Amino acid sequence: MEVGQMQRRLVDYTKSLFMEGFLDSQFLQLQQLQDENNPDFVVEVVSLFFEDSEKLLNELTRALDQTNVEFKKVDAHVHQLKGSSSSIGAQRVKNACIAFRNFCEEQNTEACMRCLQQVKQEYYLVKNKLETMFRLEQQIVAAGGSIPIIEMSS
């Protein structure tokens, strides 16, 4: 496949992510920060996010497995996750976290477990999507093209 086609595919794919709400404008901010001084900024931040989130999700799973759930701790973790996801623009993860926090406040274990599932689901989804996107970018770069800038239009 030639570069132009790949670039178009990337643009469409990225746009679809925005349209479907996986990413929001914060992600665009990150992309704007990427320049020749900071060529891999986005990848770095996102990789960090993945690492961080995996850890947090494991912690959360463990915490909710306890017989006496420590909601404060759970809340703290979810807060972290919410912060991270919000920083990189993973909108759906963030929203799921917000809902999670509400139930934490209510100390509703059942609901929290459900929320955790939801958060995990959203997280894995967005991880998948982002990885695909990065792969496309790598292909383009390998083929000698440049990453197209996404304009946030409809």
Added chain:
Amino acid sequence: MIESCNCIEPQLPADELLMKYQYISDFFIALAYFSIPLELIYFVKKSALFPYRWVLVQFGAFIVLCGATHLINLWTFTMHTRTVEIVMTIAKVCTAVVSCATALTLVHIIPDLLSVKTRELFLKNKAAELDREMGLIRTQEETGRHVRMLTHEIRSTLDRHTILKTTLVELGRTLELEECALWMPTRTGLELQLSYTLRQQNPVEYTVPIQLPVINQVFNTNRAVKISPNCAVARLRPTAGKYMPGEVVAVRVPLLHLSNFQINDWPELSTKRYALMVLMLPSDSARQWHVHELELVEVVADQVAVALSHAAILEESMRARDLLMEQNVALDLARREAETAIRARNDFLAVMNHEMRTPMDAIIALASLLLETELTPEQRLMVETILKSSNLLATLINDVLDLSRLEDGSLQLELETFNLHAVFREVLNLIKPIASVKKLLVTVNLAPDVPEYAIGDEKHLMQTILNVVGNAVKFSKEGSITITAFMVKSESLRDSRTPDFSPVPSDNHFYLRVQVKDFGAGISPQDIPKIFTKFAQTQSTKNSGGSGLGLAICKRFVNLMEGNIWIESDGLGKGCTAIFLVKLGIPERLSESKLPFMPMVAANHGQANFHGLKVLVLDENGISRMVMKGLLVHLGCEVTTVSSGEECLRVVSQEHKVVLMDVCVPGKDGYEIALRIREKFTKLREKPLIVALIGNTDKVIKENCMRVGMDGVILKPVSLDKLRSVLSDLLEHRVLFEAV
């Protein structure tokens, strides 16, 4: 001695008397015989045509010789000499020769003469025939002339009466009629009424039923029909005199209506109305109707029909024109009345607007003030209810007033330059309290290409967004509400879901697309078209309050702003997305004179402004730290990041001009740190500006921030523009009210 003389004696002794008679007869014969050739010669000389001269000469000679013979015979009655006898003999011989020759010649001639005679007869017949035909042609030509003249007379006017009168007059003159009459069918069509006559000035208006056999007979054919002078239609004058009344002819005149002329259909003459024209020849003449006269009558009848139809068309169009004029006058009057009514209503509304709003405002204001005082919980509840109800009422009043003004198009958009981003911030501010009560999260995503300033009607735009978002909040019990706004490029403006909306992009305008997505009650597909109808409420909305006006008003505003609004929903319970497009103007320069002063405005796009600015970032979350650092580095700052309060306190120095700290960590007190930082730097100019990064605009948090002396708060997530403007504001004013 009777010597023999040479005399010849007749053989028989003749009787004296007999001989005398013979003598006389011979003499006359000779005379006749001599005169005949003379006559012949005379007449032949007279006529030039006689082709047989030779024969005539022969004949003449024959007759002369016959005459001579008889003449000489005269001498033979008595004693005559031999000479005489010889002469006689010679004459007889010659006569015999000539007469035989003549007889032979006549055999040739007589057939010729006979044929001449027959030819002559033939030619005479032919001449008679031609004469007859000439007569006919002449009559026809006469008739044609009459018809042309009549037609000309008839068609030279469009007045029905004149046409008919002229017809009768001209016919009467041309055909020399005694009387000529026209019977028209009455309105009911059951009778014929005597409408026009030639001689009688004021015809007695009498009628005959239309079903008479004679009338039917005439109506059934398009020819002129001879009718009896005694029948009802012909008895127009008292029978004067003993003479036989002249022959009467009647012909039908079709009365064609406009409706007879269909597009593909020639006028049917079957169900039509006819008038009856009756023509009477003078009663004392022995004239009879000639064929050509009948033909003339028929042609005239047809022409009259055409002329009458033209007249009818003219009458019709005149009537239509009069009717239209009347209607025009009536419409004009109605329009003026309507205008007066609208003016009266507008005046009423304007007055009521003010009159209704004043007490409303008073109630709301006083109720709010009352809330600020000391109240028992019951009292507080009551006052809150009063406030809520009055707010609702005020909204309703506004809605109704707005809608009525929108309806008659008297609402004008107030176009001015305003801060578009600020509108969204304001909406968020207004809606967040309500949303957080319902534990709904509201987020605003502005695409980076949405300009900060735009030209449009700020108030109504905000009203629209608020309305839509308010609906989203109202109908969601849980979940989140996302408001996304971005600029729309021209290619994607044509949306297949809204085929009747075709926006036209232009150079100094852009279309802003705002999507509000919620995960609430949703709308079933059949209700979607009703949404924008005012006062219409679906099943699910009936219980949720609201008058049903909101979206109707929104739609009208959006249309005024040359945009479009629609709702998509996957069904009940699946949430819905409200999307609208509005057209806004692009301000030319930022230094537009109408820029309102807002504290967080001055969008400073200078890149190198913050070159070397030392910033300290405190955030527990590694990713947030990284992103924050990236943003600040992009703006040219020198960034240090710390992940805990203690580290912050350790690291902070007077080199750092700004400290950005996340204060929303549960269980940790960011305010404490801020206080400690402040304490660390006694001198004002050494103290860094401390800005809190907060996750939501909780009142309590804001209060705390202010209490500890934070120089400002920023709501996460932080965008590049936000950061930039925040920093420039901070550095300029050394204070930041709030960057939402």
